[in-house]
Amino acid sequence: MKSGYYFWSGDIAAAEGAIAAGCRFYAGYPITPSSEIAERMALRLPQIGGKFIQMEDEIGSIAAIIGASWTGERAMTATSGPGISLMNENIGLAIMMEAPIVVVNAMRGDPSTGLPTLIGQGDLMQARYGSHGSYEIIVLYPNSIQETFDLMMDAFNMAEKYRVPVMYLIDALLAHMFERVYVPPEEEIERKIIRRKVPNKVPSRPFEPDDDLVPPMPLIGQGHKIHATGLTHDERGYPNLTPKAQEKLVRRLNEKIIKHEREIWKVEEYKTEDADKIIVSFGGESRAVRNAVNSARKNGKKVGMLRLITLWPFPHEFIKKYTADFYVAELNYGQMYHKVREYADGNNVKLIAKMGGEIHTPNEILKEIGGV
Amino acid sequence: MSLMEDLRYGVEDLLRTERLPHVWCPGCGIGITLNAFLRAVLRRKIDPNKLVVVSGIGCTGRAAGYVNVDSFHTTHGRAIPFAIGIKFARPELTVVVFSGDGDLFAIGGNHFVNAARRNHSILVIAVNNFTYGMTGGQHGPTTPTGAYTTTTPYGNPDRPFNIPHLAISLGAPYVARWTTYHVNQLQNSIYKALGMKGFRLIEVISQCPTVYGRRNSMRTPLSMMEYFEKNSIVKNDASFEEMELKYNEKIVVGEFRVAKDIPTYEERYDEVIRRAKNAD
Amino acid sequence: MSDKKLKKKGNVKIDIERCKGCWYCVNYCPTKVLMVSDELNSKGYHPPKFIENPEENKVCIACHLCELYCPDFAIFVEELK
Numbered sequence A: 001m002k003s004g005y006y007f008w009s010g011d012i013a014a015a016e017g018a019i020a021a022g023c024r025f026y027a028g029y030p031i032t033p034s035s036e037i038a039e040r041m042a043l044r045l046p047q048i049g050g051k052f053i054q055m056e057d058e059i060g061s062i063a064a065i066i067g068a069s070w071t072g073e074r075a076m077t078a079t080s081g082p083g084i085s086l087m088n089e090n091i092g093l094a095i096m097m098e099a100p101i102v103v104v105n106a107m108r109g110d111p112s113t114g115l116p117t118l119i120g121q122g123d124l125m126q127a128r129y130g131s132h133g134s135y136e137i138i139v140l141y142p143n144s145i146q147e148t149f150d151l152m153m154d155a156f157n158m159a160e161k162y163r164v165p166v167m168y169l170i171d172a173l174l175a176h177m178f179e180r181v182y183v184p185p186e187e188e189i190e191r192k193i194i195r196r197k198v199p200n201k202v203p204s205r206p207f208e209p210d211d212d213l214v215p216p217m218p219l220i221g222q223g224h225k226i227h228a229t230g231l232t233h234d235e236r237g238y239p240n241l242t243p244k245a246q247e248k249l250v251r252r253l254n255e256k257i258i259k260h261e262r263e264i265w266k267v268e269e270y271k272t273e274d275a276d277k278i279i280v281s282f283g284g285e286s287r288a289v290r291n292a293v294n295s296a297r298k299n300g301k302k303v304g305m306l307r308l309i310t311l312w313p314f315p316h317e318f319i320k321k322y323t324a325d326f327y328v329a330e331l332n333y334g335q336m337y338h339k340v341r342e343y344a345d346g347n348n349v350k351l352i353a354k355m356g357g358e359i360h361t362p363n364e365i366l367k368e369i370g371g372v
Numbered sequence B: 001m002s003l004m005e006d007l008r009y010g011v012e013d014l015l016r017t018e019r020l021p022h023v024w025c026p027g028c029g030i031g032i033t034l035n036a037f038l039r040a041v042l043r044r045k046i047d048p049n050k051l052v053v054v055s056g057i058g059c060t061g062r063a064a065g066y067v068n069v070d071s072f073h074t075t076h077g078r079a080i081p082f083a084i085g086i087k088f089a090r091p092e093l094t095v096v097v098f099s100g101d102g103d104l105f106a107i108g109g110n111h112f113v114n115a116a117r118r119n120h121s122i123l124v125i126a127v128n129n130f131t132y133g134m135t136g137g138q139h140g141p142t143t144p145t146g147a148y149t150t151t152t153p154y155g156n157p158d159r160p161f162n163i164p165h166l167a168i169s170l171g172a173p174y175v176a177r178w179t180t181y182h183v184n185q186l187q188n189s190i191y192k193a194l195g196m197k198g199f200r201l202i203e204v205i206s207q208c209p210t211v212y213g214r215r216n217s218m219r220t221p222l223s224m225m226e227y228f229e230k231n232s233i234v235k236n237d238a239s240f241e242e243m244e245l246k247y248n249e250k251i252v253v254g255e256f257r258v259a260k261d262i263p264t265y266e267e268r269y270d271e272v273i274r275r276a277k278n279a280d
Numbered sequence C: 001m002s003d004k005k006l007k008k009k010g011n012v013k014i015d016i017e018r019c020k021g022c023w024y025c026v027n028y029c030p031t032k033v034l035m036v037s038d039e040l041n042s043k044g045y046h047p048p049k050f051i052e053n054p055e056e057n058k059v060c061i062a063c064h065l066c067e068l069y070c071p072d073f074a075i076f077v078e079e080l081k
């Protein structure tokens, strides 16, 4: 995309952000409110020699992008909560095979078919724990259309750097809302792209990690004779169904993320330095919270917002460092609330919940934190 | 060395021999099918570095673990979409799905149907042993009506897929069925299919003496092989009814469809790219 | 089998440890030069053994059928030059 200003929805920004970040392969299945991402990719990818395919379902979509990822493509799919429920099977495969992929979830009202066109934030635990097994995953969540564009670069870079699926959350509010987006010049964007590590010769143990706990990734078609499996495997990639191999592999899959959590964490600390009340929020909902914080500040109240951009791995140090009353404003019956409690260390934590369909009004939030 | 000797040693190179003996039971037909496949690859002179084998889950799913080429052992039923991702991203590669009947037609049925319809250029070798072997011999989407399995103790009330007919109805350009008794025909069929494009399906009726044969009075590997030997009829123009598999009855084998020059998905997408670039 | 003397054309090597004793090779060898051995391999299977008897026309004709039927990649047929 030419550098300049555009008026885009979150869905379009997500697609354009992905393309800017080097994504050239997309497989997906239509679902509200993410379908416009697929439509944008169908239009744009072939223009630049990329590949778009509409698959028979979400299960096939994620399988296809994992296959494409092994050829070296930066590959993405997009869906909403019901689609993530289906994709979770192969999220586990991507974890186990260490295939970099980006999966967008435009969250809608939930559970089940819920509120297809309206915002929800019920998939935060699903994003983290949705597939079976003990694993770490990266989950990012922007809150503006500009950020939806920009943060895609981090999503792809992190996926490639750590060889892990990155779940990119947006929500129905962001997906369909239009805002002005600045697209920087191509060279500037290009400079930000981090390519995955590839082995410089055919390795005898392709799943042997470097010091960063991430093994360089051999690509299909280059004589590596890769073998990758969802079974527990040794560093050769071969199935090894023993407790010892399990301990070694699964521990590393978790630790390769935990080891780098400080690089992965992105948190906006908004007026929190002196705050005695901190509202934790993210995504579409945080727009109302910012408003509430601003009103409270106008009235001399020391209120701030911690906006989690990285939801997982949970940026716990940003909770631990404050002494304040915490409020967690989220569109569900309490998810990240429990995580904040885990690290609040004696500070009060209160949930400001709404079941979705709309974000809180600033006044609702102000009321919950004790009025202005 | 003679051609046959060459092939024999070539097969060794295409196997991860350090992993042999493989996991399959004595007399399991999957090994015979794999052998035929590797020989066909050698005869076709496919660069092993440009060959990708993708399997799903189950006994046949383990095949990917033994071939010494880029190989992927994916999740249950998902070998085809995984393979499509590879093929679509890198059309110059030869992509083969080697998997079992339960994997491809029950849990993976939706992917099979749609991939065949779109005519992705992949070869699917479907080993049909009438059962779920790895999990202990439950009935599957290909178990003949009346057959005994661990989940059909009174005989199977279910009706099996007519796999070649299904593939033909979806427009697959190459559709064949053999049994593991037909070692030469099977190899030639794979050889031929490897030289074609589009969605190619070869169903291989294979013996699972351990959990299927045992419950259906074919306890030994040889007795299952004898059943194939005595009951197979080659008929390339078989009708729908003839292609149906009935419990302990005739097995009609052959090349049921050979159609050239049907554009593949990947070719049609090249046209999409051409149009998109011109539209700017 | 006809009275015509068969010409020996091959030798068979068996990788005993790969064999699982299905005996397809024994069954499908047209000249019956493969027999079930009394010996057991380390996995407990009886591999075949290669025993020719030119008097009875039992020689390996290097048809390679045993190789094609072996599910375990355990047989190598070497052709005589």
Ligand code: SF4
Binding pocket: B023, B024, B025, B026, B027, B028, B029, B030, B059, B129, B133, B134, B207, B208, B209, B210, B211, B212
């Ligand atoms: S259970 Fe049946 S299909 Fe599976 S390896 Fe054994 S014989 Fe083969």
Ligand code: SF4
Binding pocket: C010, C012, C028, C029, C030, C031, C032, C033, C034, C059, C060, C061, C062, C063, C064, C065, C066, C067, C077
């Ligand atoms: S090559 Fe033919 S004749 Fe020789 S042992 Fe094998 S099956 Fe028998």
Ligand code: SF4
Binding pocket: C014, C018, C019, C020, C021, C022, C023, C024, C025, C026, C047, C048, C066, C069, C070, C071, C072, C073, C074, C075
């Ligand atoms: S066919 Fe192979 S596995 Fe079976 S008995 Fe002969 S050598 Fe052994």
